Amino acid sequence: MRHFIFAQIFFMHPDLFNQLARSRRSVFPDQFEAGKKIDEAIIREILVNACWAPTHGKTEPWQFTVFSGEGLKKLAAFQSTLYKEKAGKRFREITYGKLQQNPLRASHIIAIGMKRHPATNIPEIEEIGAVACAVQNIYLSVTAYGLGGYWTTGGITYMEEAKSFFGLEEQDKLLGFFYIGHIAIPSTGASRSALEEKVKWINE
Numbered sequence: 001m002r003h004f005i006f007a008q009i010f011f012m013h014p015d016l017f018n019q020l021a022r023s024r025r026s027v028f029p030d031q032f033e034a035g036k037k038i039d040e041a042i043i044r045e046i047l048v049n050a051c052w053a054p055t056h057g058k059t060e061p062w063q064f065t066v067f068s069g070e071g072l073k074k075l076a077a078f079q080s081t082l083y084k085e086k087a088g089k090r091f092r093e094i095t096y097g098k099l100q101q102n103p104l105r106a107s108h109i110i111a112i113g114m115k116r117h118p119a120t121n122i123p124e125i126e127e128i129g130a131v132a133c134a135v136q137n138i139y140l141s142v143t144a145y146g147l148g149g150y151w152t153t154g155g156i157t158y159m160e161e162a163k164s165f166f167g168l169e170e171q172d173k174l175l176g177f178f179y180i181g182h183i184a185i186p187s188t189g190a191s192r193s194a195l196e197e198k199v200k201w202i203n204e
């Protein structure tokens with residue numbers, strides 16, 4: 001079913017948004033209150049926000065698979081087993097352990113997929129860009145709800161064999177996982193380069 005929101009003039013004091021965007025931090029599984037559950041209604045709101053990301057040609061290329069409860073155990077078993085089978089020389093015992101244990105510390109994990117729209121001319125990079133915009137909406141929403149989370153592209157993310165578990169086909173891409181939990185230990189020590197290092201102004 002399609003959802004419409006009619007154009008409306010929306011006002012939020014910019015200081016509020018500035019604060020939200022700048023206080024957003026990645027919060028990692030060892031900082032979560034292990035296993036403490038988040039109301040599914042909140043996760044749904046976060047996903048609705050994700051789906052309002054910009055999308056060239058309105059292809060809406062995001063596809064999410066949400067794991068919680070027993071589903072987290074399924075994901076942990078799937079990703080650790082596949083990693084062990086396929087990592088080859090890059091296998092690390094510590095990574096294997098994290099793939100088994102970290103999901104169980106989260107409340108919800110969202111597998112992030114880029115699903116190619118049939119018969120679209122939109123370049124793949126733009127579809128990946130649209131999904132990344134959706135992930136930023138997830139990051140900001142999680143922050144607004146006072147929750148913690150992060151985007152991880154480790155483990156099985158780029159393994160072809162992983163795709164079908166998340167309903168993705170050859171032409172699609174798995175772009176990683178967004179872990180969400182209640183915060184036990186907040187993130188500290190964030191910094192960014194000076195604006196002058198990243199921005200060139202051309203005024204004349």
Ligand SMILES: Cc1cc2nc3c(=O)[nH]c(=O)nc-3n(C[C@H](O)[C@H](O)[C@H](O)COP(=O)(O)O)c2cc1C
Pocket residue numbers: 024025026027150151152153154176187190
């Ligand atoms: C595309 C993408 C992939 C990421 N993958 C990982 C990852 O695999 N492991 C990890 O610890 N953090 C990952 N991160 C989170 C970064 O570590 C984090 O954004 C960075 O440390 C800056 O911290 P901040 O998000 O609190 O500003 C990823 C972030 C992005 C945008």
